Amino acid sequence: MLALCIAAIVGVGTTWTTTTRGTEIGTLTIGAWTARPRTGTADIDPYSRATITRNGELPIGTGDGVAFTARADDRKRQLDGRCDVVVSGVTPPARFWTLTLYDSKGHLVANSLQRYGFTSEEIIRSADGSFEIHIASRARAGNWLPTGGIERYALMLRLYDTPVGVATRSKRDAPMPAIATVGCS
Amino acid sequence: MIRLAFTIAAGVLLGLVVHLVSVLALPKIASEDAYSRLTPLTKLNAVTQLPLADPANTLMPYLDPAFAEAICRYDLLTGPIKLKVPVSQAYTSVSFYTRNELAYYAINDRSAGKKVIELDLMTEAQHEDLPEDEDVTAADRLIIDSPTATGLIVIKALAPEPGLMAQAQTSLAASSCSVQADQPKQPEPQRPQARR
Numbered sequence: 049m050l051a052l053c054i055a056a057i058v059g060v061g062t063t064w065t066t067t068t069r070g071t072e073i074g075t076l077t078i079g080a081w082t083a084r085p086r087t088g089t090a091d092i093d094p095y096s097r098a099t100i101t102r103n104g105e106l107p108i109g110t111g112d113g114v115a116f117t118a119r120a121d122d123r124k125r126q127l128d129g130r131c132d133v134v135v136s137g138v139t140p141p142a143r144f145w146t147l148t149l150y151d152s153k154g155h156l157v158a159n160s161l162q163r164y165g166f167t168s169e170e171i172i173r174s175a176d177g178s179f180e181i182h183i184a185s186r187a188r189a190g191n192w193l194p195t196g197g198i199e200r201y202a203l204m205l206r207l208y209d210t211p212v213g214v215a216t217r218s219k220r221d222a223p224m225p226a227i228a229t230v231g232c233s
Numbered sequence: 234m235i236r237l238a239f240t241i242a243a244g245v246l247l248g249l250v251v252h253l254v255s256v257l258a259l260p261k262i263a264s265e266d267a268y269s270r271l272t273p274l275t276k277l278n279a280v281t282q283l284p285l286a287d288p289a290n291t292l293m294p295y296l297d298p299a300f301a302e303a304i305c306r307y308d309l310l311t312g313p314i315k316l317k318v319p320v321s322q323a324y325t326s327v328s329f330y331t332r333n334e335l336a337y338y339a340i341n342d343r344s345a346g347k348k349v350i351e352l353d354l355m356t357e358a359q360h361e362d363l364p365e366d367e368d369v370t371a372a373d374r375l376i377i378d379s380p381t382a383t384g385l386i387v388i389k390a391l392a393p394e395p396g397l398m399a400q401a402q403t404s405l406a407a408s409s410c411s412v413q414a415d416q417p418k419q420p421e422p423q424r425p426q427a428r429r
Contacts, residue, residue, distance in 0.1 A: 050237075054244025059251020066252075067259065088336045090380075098259035100334050101266040104293050106387060109328035109339025115295075143343070144324050144391055146299045154294025156287060162395075164286075164298040169323075169393035206297060208324055208391070209341050 067099045076216055078224045080124075081116040081205065085214045088114065103154065113142070113208040119200075121227040127203065129157075129195030131232040133183040135203065137225035142210035144168050147181065149193055150202050157201065159194040166191060179225075203227070260333040267293055267334050268306075268385060275306045278314060280388065280410050282402065299393070301401040305386040305410035309379060312412045313355035316386060320348055321404035324391040327352070331381040338377050345375075353413070354379055354386070386410060 073093045074086040087096045088110035100107055108115050120126050127133060139145050148165035151157055156164040166181060172191055173179045182188035185197040195201060205224070212222045260266075270292060275281040282303045286296035296302070307314050318327055320342035327350055328339040340350065353376045360378050388408055390401035 051240045051244035051247060054241060055247030055251055058245055058248025059255060062248070062252040063255040063259070066256065088339065090335060090337050092335065094256050097333070097335070098256045098263075101260040101263040104265050104267045104270050105295055106267045106293065106328075106330060106334060106385070107336050109326075109330075109336040111339030111344065112326040112328050112341060112389070144393070146297055148297060148299075150295060153291075155291050156296075156298060158288035162287070164288075167299045167391070167393050204295060208326070209343060 063098070066095050067102050076222075078116070078219050078222055080118040080120055080122050080227045081224045082118070083114050083116040083212075085110065085114050085212075085216065088112070089214065091214075105154070108206065110213055113206055113210055114212050116205045116207075116224065118203045118205075118227055121229045123229070125229050127183075127201050127227075128229070128232065129185055129198040129201050131184070132188070132230045134180055134228050134230050135183065135225050136178065136180040136228075138178050138223050139168070139205065139225060140207055140210060140212045140216075140222035142168070142207035142212070144208045145210075146206050146208075147193075148204045148206070149183065149195065150204060151198055152200050152202065154202075157194075157196040157198055159196050161194060163192075163194060166193065181225075267330075268332055268383075271304055271306060271385065275304045277306055277308055278311075278410065278412050280305050280405075280408050282405055285398065297389075300389045300391055301398060301405050302390075303388045303405045303408065305388065307354065307379075307384055307386060307410065309354065309356050309359065309382045313353055313359050314386075314410060315413045316350070316352045316354060316408075316410045318350040318388050318408040319404060320345070320350060321390040321401050323393045323397070323401070325350065325404070326389050328387045328389070329354070329377060329379065330385040330387065331379070332383045333381070334385075335380070337380055340375075351375065352377055356382055 073095055074084050076083045084096055086092050087107040145168045146165055171179050181191040181193055183193045185195050216222050280303050284290055286298040326341040330336055357378045390404050392398040392401040
């Protein structure tokens with residue numbers, strides 16, 4: 049009886065945590081960003097499959113692009129909507145990219161500007177092509193992405209029509225922008 | 234004491250089995266998966282535009298708000314599907330998913346290399362039944378094999394800035410997805426789907 053109880057707890061518990069938090073299988077980590085390029089192929093691992101069906105997502109297909117997620121900054125501090133966060137630098141080669149802010153459930157965050165992210169076309173860049181995006185609850189000069197003051201959020205950088213994918217290993221192939229928390233109100 | 238240790242060890246082992254079985258079974262038993270969520274909203278073997286992603290729209294998580302999206306929910310039992318997607322100005326892509334959300338194929342406007350992405354979607358059995366000469370004469374005909382009889386096709390058009398969203402939606406409205414006519418050599422003229 050005890051054995052069965054332990055079995056049920058261990059089994060369902062590990063399934064729940066792995067499909068909620070995700071696993072390290074097939075993960076590409078560059079700086080604060082992680083991607084699972086294999087989720088867009090038929091070679092997807094069973095954990096990612098379970099997570100995707102459980103959350104009702106449709107993963108981005110490999111012929112379409114690749115999605116990088118960040119939940120913390122470069123110093124592993126969780127992204128906090130009440131703080132000022134700066135995303136700066138360059139992105140890997142891609143025809144287009146989009147950067148979107150989501151709450152912890154993957155939904156967009158309401159704000160009066162109706163701005164939920166940036167595309168590579170609308171971003172204001174400096175002369176050398178790099179950019180700086182200010183993520184904060186109050187208006188900032190330049191590329192401002194409002195957080196609505198929520199406590200935890202996630203950033204998703206999607207690259208469309210890109211050579212980045214299953215074969216990508218390191219920052220050299222895919223230079224990802226830096227994420228820094230510069231201050232909290 | 235030894236018995237207790239045995240019981241715990243057996244429990245943990247059994248637990249691992251439960252874990253493996255449940256992870257592998259989840260894609261089959263999940264009731265809130267994307268296909269089930271989209272079923273009430275979409276027509277079968279036709280293109281349906283999705284409402285734009287905004288905070289009130291909690292249909293699916295992690296939708297890209299920069300895209301206009303349309304879904305063709307397909308069932309190949311009645312015959313192969315013909316898909317036509319005119320490319321938009323910025324970026325258009327077509328992704329194919331099985332009934333269990335396995336992304337088995339995706340193509341974008343540049344890799345299609347044409348003004349209109351044209352594809353035939355069929356099951357492997359239907360592909361095998363095709364007369365061979367037809368495969369040869371239609372060399373530039375792109376045939377995709379679907380691993381399952383039912384599934385989802387997601388058509389996306391990028392609006393590089395918010396003002397271009399209406400344009401992206403118009404471009405999607407001109408795409409079509411329909412069951413092929415019985416005689417593939419004289420296909421019925423395709424009518425563009427009405428915009429929702």
